[in-house]
Amino acid sequence: xxxxxxxxxxxxxxxxxxxxxxxxxxxxxxxxxxxxxxxxxxxxxxxxxxxxxxxxxxxxxxxxxxxxxxxxxxxxxxxxxxxxxxxxxxxxxxxxxxxxxxxxxxxxxxxxxxxxxxxxxxxxxxxxxxxxxxxxxxxxxxxxxxxxxxxxxxxxxxxxxxxxxxxxxxxxxxxxxxxxxxxxxxxxxxxxxxxxxxxxxxxxxxxxxxxxxxxxxxxxxxxxxxxxxxxxxxxxxxxxxxxxxxxxxxxxxxxxxxxxxxxxxxxxxxxxxxxxxxxxxxxxxxxxxxxxxxxxxxxxxxxxxxxxxxxxxxxxxxxxxxxxxxxxxxxxxxxxxxxxxxxxxxxxxxxxxxxxxxxxxxxx
Amino acid sequence: xxxxxxxxxxxxxxxxxxxxxxxxxxxxxxxxxxxxxxxxxxxxxxxxxxxxxxxxxxxxxxxxxxxxxxxxxxxxxxxxxxxxxxxxxxxxxxxxxxxxxxxxxxxxxxxxxxxxxxxxxxxxxxxxxxxxxxxxxxxxxxxxxxxxxxxxxxxxxxxxxxxxxxxxxxxxxxxxxxxxxxxxxxxxxxxxxxxxxxxxxxxxxxxxxxxxxxxxxxxxxxxxxxxxxxxxxxxxxxxxxxxxxxxxxxxxxxxxxxxx
Numbered sequence: 151x152x153x154x155x156x157x158x159x160x161x162x163x164x165x166x167x168x169x170x171x172x173x174x175x176x177x178x179x180x181x182x183x184x185x186x187x188x189x190x191x192x193x194x195x196x197x198x199x200x201x202x203x204x205x206x207x208x209x210x211x212x213x214x215x216x217x218x219x220x221x222x223x224x225x226x227x228x229x230x231x232x233x234x235x236x237x238x239x240x241x242x243x244x245x246x247x248x249x250x251x252x253x254x255x256x257x258x259x260x261x262x263x264x265x266x267x268x269x270x271x272x273x274x275x276x277x278x279x280x281x282x283x284x285x286x287x288x289x290x291x292x293x294x295x296x297x298x299x300x301x302x303x304x305x306x307x308x309x310x311x312x313x314x315x316x317x318x319x320x321x322x323x324x325x326x327x328x329x330x331x332x333x334x335x336x337x338x339x340x341x342x343x344x345x346x347x348x349x350x351x352x353x354x355x356x357x358x359x360x361x362x363x364x365x366x367x368x369x370x371x372x373x374x375x376x377x378x379x380x381x382x383x384x385x386x387x388x389x390x391x392x393x394x395x396x397x398x399x400x401x402x403x404x405x406x407x408x409x410x411x412x413x414x415x416x417x418x419x420x421x422x423x424x425x426x427x428x429x430x431x432x433x434x435x436x437x438x439x440x441x442x443x444x445x446x447x448x449x450x451x452x453x454x455x456x457x458x459x460x461x462x463x464x465x466x467x468x469x470x471x472x473x474x475x476x477x478x479x480x481x482x483x484x485x486x487x488x489x490x491x492x493x494x495x496x497x498x499x500x501x502x503x504x505x506x507x508x509x510x511x512x513x514x
Numbered sequence: 515x516x517x518x519x520x521x522x523x524x525x526x527x528x529x530x531x532x533x534x535x536x537x538x539x540x541x542x543x544x545x546x547x548x549x550x551x552x553x554x555x556x557x558x559x560x561x562x563x564x565x566x567x568x569x570x571x572x573x574x575x576x577x578x579x580x581x582x583x584x585x586x587x588x589x590x591x592x593x594x595x596x597x598x599x600x601x602x603x604x605x606x607x608x609x610x611x612x613x614x615x616x617x618x619x620x621x622x623x624x625x626x627x628x629x630x631x632x633x634x635x636x637x638x639x640x641x642x643x644x645x646x647x648x649x650x651x652x653x654x655x656x657x658x659x660x661x662x663x664x665x666x667x668x669x670x671x672x673x674x675x676x677x678x679x680x681x682x683x684x685x686x687x688x689x690x691x692x693x694x695x696x697x698x699x700x701x702x703x704x705x706x707x708x709x710x711x712x713x714x715x716x717x718x719x720x721x722x723x724x725x726x727x728x729x730x731x732x733x734x735x736x737x738x739x740x741x742x743x744x745x746x747x748x749x750x751x752x753x754x755x756x757x758x759x760x761x762x763x764x765x766x767x768x769x770x771x772x773x774x
Contacts, residue, residue: 264745265709265733281566285711286733311751372732372747 181251181294184209191242194393195348195405195490197327197416202343204247204331209294212244213255218262218371221321223355223389224396224487230355231371232394233266233307233322239394240351240418241305241324247331248300253292260288263371265309266317270295271459272303272326280308297328301441302460306420315421316375319356319382321394323420325349325460330442334414334435334464337445342435342464344414348405350426350490352419352455352477353394354387387422390477390486399490405475407467409496415475418460424488426463427452427478430471431492433463452478469503470496544592546633548771549652549693551581556656558647560716561741570660573717575647583644583652584768586684586695587617587703588629601632609680616681617701619764623734623746626704626767627726633769640772642726646707646735648770653697653737655690679763702738702762709733709743722772736762 186209189198214236221232221239235241246252252273258266265286269278273295276282285291306323308314334342357365358377365388368374381388392399399405407413412434417426435446438453440461447453455461467473477488555576562569591614596602602625606618621629626643634641644652650659679700687699697703708731710716724730728746736742742762744751751762 263732265743276566281563286709286715286731289711289715291711312748313745372745375747 179207181209184251186211186253188212189244189246191236191244193236193238194240194243194324194351195399197243197347197349198245200245200329201247202329203333204250204329207249208247209251209253210244210246211253211255213257214241214268215257215259216262216266217259218264221394223357223391223394226365228357228365228389229367230357231320231368231374233264233317233320233371235268235305235307235322235324239321239353240349240420241322243324243349243416244326245329246297246326247329248297249331250297250328251294252297252326253294255290255292256283256285257290258285258287262287264313264317266307266322267309268293268305269308270303270305270326272297272299272301272305272328274298277308278305284309297326299441300328300330300443301437302327302416302418302462303440304418304420304458304460312379315382316378318421319354319378320371321353323353323418324351325416325418327416327462328442334442336435336448342446343412344464345411346407347414347416349416350392350399350418350475351394352417352422352424352488353389353391354419354422355389355391356381356384356386357388359388387486390422390424390482390488392488392490396487399475401491404472404491404493407492407494409467409470409494409499412464412466413492415463415465416460417455417463419455419457422457424455424457424477424482425452425479426455426461427476428463428465428492429474429476430469431465431467431473434466435464437462467492467494467496469499470494471498544589544595546588546592546769547585548582549585551577551583551648551652551655551692551694553577553579553581554651554656556651557658558650559658559660562713571713571716573647575651577648577651579773581644581648581652582771582773583648583694584770585693587701587766587768588626589684590614590616590618592633593618593621593629596629596632596636599632599636601636602629612681613683615683617684617696617764617766619681619701619766620749621704621765621767622749623704623744624728625749627728629767630769641769642722642772643704643706643767644770645720645722645725646705646737649697649703649705649737652692652694653690655692681764681766697737698739700739700763701766702736702740702742702764704765704767705735705737706730707735709735736765738762 188211192198217234217237220229223230232239267280267283269280273279279293283291283293303326307317336342356378358381360366433450433453436450436453437446438461440459473492475490476483482488558573558575559570590606593606597605607620630642685695687696689695706725732746733743734746736744
């Protein structure tokens with residue numbers, strides 16, 4: 151069976167190559183003549199500067215440096231060896247338009263200890279680019295792919311076999327937004343725009359504990375692997391967090407907005423299902439499975455992001471105050487960490503809600 | 515009380531050692547047969563890309579002296595001798611039906627490297643893991659080894675197909691004209707050679723002394739039924755379908771004796 155699978159893999163590879171070569175022959179775009187922009191990647195939850203409507207086909211150049219580094223993920227000082235694209239968990243958001251080419255320089259720092267690569271769910275072929283981007287510490291590679299589909303897509307490290315989930319649960323994923331050329335729409339011919347956009351990467355961690363129940367720390371990434379695999383196999387994360395650690399987007403780190411502003415919330419989860427919910431708000435327009443070619447669902451209370459995908463929700467804030475944006479498995483939100491806050495300024499609208507009677511003793 | 519505990523632990527340890535090293539009455543007779551590969555030169559074909567196998571980089575390799583390389587992989591029996599003499603940190607882990615005459619598997623690169631150091635001191639000779647250049651030369655005797663895995667006649671591999679991951683006793687698989695055995699069995703073997711993506715580093719000549727240290731790199735080439743590169747701390751691989759091509763069935767190793 152395994153042999154057959156191997157053979158099938160080889161035939162598939164051969165077919166992919168044949169198809170690939172014939173497409174190469176047919177390719178018409180002279181990429182060398184396209185304008186190039188260098189997109190400065192920024193740390194989540196922010197998005198890089200971008201146009202909502204395309205100004206024309208282009209090559210979007212980005213550079214990501216992979217860093218293996220210790221990160222504190224909660225108030226207890228729990229450590230994880232983060233395998234961080236560009237030094238952040240999640241990796242930075244890339245933004246382009248459908249039809250653009252993404253040209254990524256991927257750098258594996260010399261002081262890293264492992265081979266890394268990148269698999270873009272937005273790309274076509276070669277395991278999402280994974281098969282063309284394996285690099286050892288001290289090496290770099292340049293991958294170009296065409297963003298043929300619009301939507302929000304996950305990217306993640308996929309260096310083969312057991313390394314794939316192990317790298318991903320060490321924070322090695324991010325997302326790319328491929329906007330339709332003409333921008334977002336409601337699927338009925340009406341344009342949709344946003345005043346702000348935020349990017350939330352949800353991360354599940356599996357931190358081993360010692361015999362006293364304390365989270366273990368490891369001198370090197372490899373040292374933790376055997377223990378971590380055992381925790382991973384339970385499929386029960388010890389932490390489920392937004393943007394790398396508990397509290398990364400709450401309280402003073404809350405996401406800002408104003409009443410009347412329309413906010414695009416991009417939510418990625420490379421490994422595990424999640425169900426975002428904006429407490430006290432809604433999803434006015436939700437591309438639940440991430441594809442902008444599908445008409446958005448409207449007026450959702452909670453939406454579903456399948457593990458290994460990203461989704462988008464558009465909401466116009468109508469009331470001021472603190473909103474919690476959670477993974478609405480509330481155990482995951484409250485006990486495991488998957489909570490963010492929106493801090494919204496503006497004027498309260500009594501029409502939408504009012505406390506008619508303040509709390510008082512029960513009246514007979 | 516502490517003494518009592520220590521004794522209990524020691525007894526438990528002794529029991530586990532004796533059961534692990536069961537039927538090792540021949541333990542002190544274990545030797546490690548070598549074959550001699552004549553000096554010469556050949557072209558090592560290094561896949562440019564493991565997934566696409568689009569092409570090969572050609573590396574001219576020459577050997578000025580005979581290579582003394584293990585006829586077989588290192589056995590469970592030999593590993594247990596290492597454990598018994600405190601050279602290795604654990605006894606072998608065998609699956610049901612595997613024997614002490616099977617190759618030791620579920621060893622990471624550091625285990626294999628550590629064993630080579632121990633065996634060198636045990637024999638007072640200089641053993642190490644082979645480089646990929648040496649391994650391929652010993653296996654294919656300088657012949658064109660491109661696409662070995664693709665052109666391989668799988669109908670001859672009934673044995674492997676039936677036994678799946680379980681190891682077979684040394685010598686159960688194919689042997690070449692020089693007596694180099696089991697090189698296409700279900701154990702893939704660690705080498706000293708570091709994996710790099712860049713052509714420059716793939717073709718660069720590294721001496722075995724440069725490579726024969728854990729500091730040289732962290733991902734090493736394994737050779738066997740297929741070629742792969744695996745992080746040095748991995749002992750066992752998991753099946754992964756197309757995403758990984760064929761994962762190594764088992765990870766083991768053989769040694770080279772250096773002439774001083």
